[in-house]
Amino acid sequence: MHHPLSTPVSRRQTLATLGAGAAGAALTRPAAALQAPPQDEAGALLASVADHLLALSPEGATALGIDTGDRAAMRGQLGDRSAAGMTAVADTLxxxxxxxxxxGKAGLDHKTRTSLAVVDSxxxxxxxxxxxPYGDVAVGGWRNTPYVVIQNVGAYLDIPKFLDSDHPVRTPADAEAYLSRLxxxxxxxxxxxxRLKAAAGQGLIAPGFLIDKAVKQMEATLADAKAGGGMVDSLVRRTGEAKIAGDWNARSAKIVQGPVAAALERQLAELKAQRPKAVMDAGMWARPHGDEFYAWALRASTTTRMTPDEVHAMGRDQLAELHGRMDPILKKLGYTQGSVGDRMNALAQDPRFKFPDNDQGRAEIVAYIQTWLxxxxxxxxxxxxxxxxxxxxxKRLPLAEEPGAPAAYGGAGSIDGSTPGRFWINLRTTDLHSKYSLPDLAMHEAIPGHVWQGEYANQMPLIRxxxxxxxxxxxxxxxxxxxxxxxxxxDDFEVGRLxxxxxxxxxACRLVVDTGLHAKRWTREQGVDFFVKENGSNPIEVASEVxxxxxxxGQACGYKVGHSEIVRQRDRAEAALGAKYDLRDFDDIVxxxxxxxxxxxxxNVDAYIAGAAA
Incomplete structure (x- = not known):
């Protein structure tokens, strides 16, 4: 996952300016499109659209490495997560x-028409x-959520991590900008x-088990702030490395131990006040306006109009097909008894594929990932x-984030390459990872997955x-x-294929469980059990997954829907082009x-087929 990937504050997510408000309005296409502007006029329009969106997300400008020149002031700013901030985002969009x-689209090249279609969508x-009526909306991002602050959502997680991993400290001005952000x-x-209070006033309160997790994590962030830890340490360490003179310890500690800690205490108090009113029902069906919110979130996540029932059925069908492919490999490895899920559970206990649960094991995991990359x-x-x-x-995830975070996530670095892409790995216990699952995880998060794809995206117009x-x-x-x-x-490591x-x-299980929780009234326990029993998934990992x-x-439904569609488009191109089809050309187009x-x-695939067939 990206990831979140941040919550993953990957560069994608910092750009996913968060928010909600009832400011949306039905937009209709003007009846008479204007005369097609020349190519450069459309380019200038796209550039100004990018500037308007970037102005709402100073963290995004920093993550992309473009908070310089005319945008230099953004390095000392943070995005506005208040109700007014959300309204400003909606009004801009x-x-x-x-x-x-x-x-007018006539006369524009394919790339420019694509960019306009992307912004429109x-x-x-x-x-x-x-x-x-509530929630955070990711603009061109993946983290849509009904809950403004919860175990994997909120500034209490995002900002300390962002300051440490994305905010540069190379000059005195950078250090001052860091203090400005604090x-x-x-x-x-x-x-x-x-906004948390306003949502509760509308009857929207997160499930009790999520609030319990969030409270524990916020208490950790607060304890760290009161002790003058993480956010202070990060600045002191990096100003020291860069030999930037100044009383950075005392200046940052004063802000963190004072106003930051006080604001965290206020937020924590509100979460604790909501806890007695919380129910343990997991899904949106149990929340006011929940069915409508879920329908929207599913559309945002999949970029399709699939219904929860269609997504659920697709998940069950694909799971059966994949288990059919896993069965003979398991038999070859000597796992012959029980369901595929039972046998994968047994495989997970096989000492041949485990890492020691200590710092040596953690180091082995990082080295193993590098080998496969x-x-x-x-x-x-x-x-x-x-x-x-x-x-x-x-990189290992920050310790405070590990309990609520997924097993890993990744994303590309800055546009100029000065900040590398990151593959964040959760090492709270080495039991989260195995020698047969890590190679695949590295392909997904890093190369040729998120980091690789993001580098192509970094070469496109800024809005893209x-x-x-x-x-x-x-x-x-x-x-x-x-x-x-x-x-x-x-080919010579078949357990890796498994x-x-x-x-x-x-x-595929995600399609079943996400729709199960939000549309079919499943409990949290049913969701966890489905993963463990049907797929032999790790119970430690799937509890935080669910x-x-x-x-x-809805976010979990994007993966398999997107993958199935890319493969469908590849099959279509291969069938249409026959001998003229080349995998390298198809992958380049995508x-x-x-x-x-x-x-x-x-x-885009239509245009490739037409061009290659000509």
Whole structure:
């Protein structure tokens, strides 16, 4: 996952300006489209749309490495997470969508038409989200949630991690900008706290088990702030490394131990006040306006109009097909008794594939990932005509984030390459990982998955780098896993192929469980049991997985829907082109066409087929 990938504050997510409000409005296409502007006029429009969106997300500008020059002031700012901030986002989208829809398409090249279609899709779906009575809306991102602050959502998680991993400290001005952001942090927290109260006033309160997790994590963030830990340490360490003179310890500690800690206490008090009113029902069906919110979140996540019932059925069908492929491999490995799920549970206990649960084991995991990244790098010229660098760093997640975070996530680095892409790995226990599942995870999060794809996106017009679609991002990362298998990486390591197939089966389970929780009234326990029994998934991992679906509503459905569609488009291209089909050309079209909704992906493949057939 990206990830979240941040919550993953990946560069994708920092750009997913969060928010909600009832500011959305139905937008209609102007009856008479204006005369087609020349190519450069459309380019200038797209550039101004990007600037307007970026102005709402200073963290996004920093993550992309473009908070310089005219944008230098953004390095000391944070996005506004208050109700007023959400209204400002919705108003900006509304105005710019009208401008984009007024452009005549005749005479524009395919790339520019694609960019306009991408903005139209991202903005119109986001505005439908802002029309919901509550929640955070990711604009061209994946983290839509009904809950403003919960175990994997909120500034209390995002900002400390962002300051440490994305905010640069190379000059005295950078260090001052860091302090400026610390000063802005209490206001950001209070803006969220007000929205938390407003949502509770509408009857929206998160499930009790999520609040319990969030309270524990916020208490950890608060204890750290009171002790003058993480956020202070990060600045002191890095100013020291860069030899920047100044009393950074005392200046940052004063802000963190004072106003930041006080704002965290206010937010924590509100969560604790909501806990007695919380129910343990996991899904949106149990929340006011929940069915409508879920329908929107599913559309945003999959970029399709699939219903919960259709998604649920697709998950069950694909799970059966994947288990049919896993069965003979398990038999070959000597696992012959019981269901595929039972046998995968037994395999997970096999000492041959485990790492020691200590710091030595953690180091072994990182080294093992590097080995597999080396193997896939050697094969990529067989799958792509146009190669990017694949600039990636493998990093352990911050300890405070590990309990509520997924097993891993990743995303590309800054546009200029000065900040590498990151593959964040959760090492709270080495039992989260096995020797047969890690190779596949590396393909998904890093190369040729999220980090690789993001480097192509970084070469596009700024608005295209900023707007991402969950079904494409996650569909591509699953397709990257499939490429590794097709390129022969598991030919002499068949248990690795089993890890890959289990990963796909896990995503098929997600379709079943997400819709089960939110539309079919499943309990949290039913969700966990389905994974463990049907797919042999790790119970430690799936407990936080299921919790994630309860808060990042619908997000888990984007993966398999996106993957299935990319594979369907590839089959279509191969059938249409016959001998003229080449895997390298197809893969280039998909990554170089940028991050798109699935209907736009089909149009890009249409153009490829037409061009190659000619």
């Amino acid at each position: 509304k105005a710019d969508l009208v401008r984009v829809r007024a452009v 991202a903005y119109s779906v986001a505005l439908d989200g802002f029309a919901q 000063n802005a942090f209490p206001g950001v927290l209070d803006g969220e706290t007000e 080396g193997k896939i790098r050697a094969q990529l010229p067989r799958a792509f005509r146009t190669l990017v660098k694949g600039n990636v760093e493998v 780098t900023m707007l991402a679609f969950n079904a494409y991002s996650e569909g591509w990362a699953l397709y990257a896993e499939q490429l590794a298998d097709e390129l022969g990486l598991y 890890g890959y197939l289990q990963s796909l089966a896990f995503r 919790d994630r679906y309860c808060s990042w509503v 990554v170089k066409g940028g991050n798109v909704p699935l209907d736009v992906l089909a149009q």
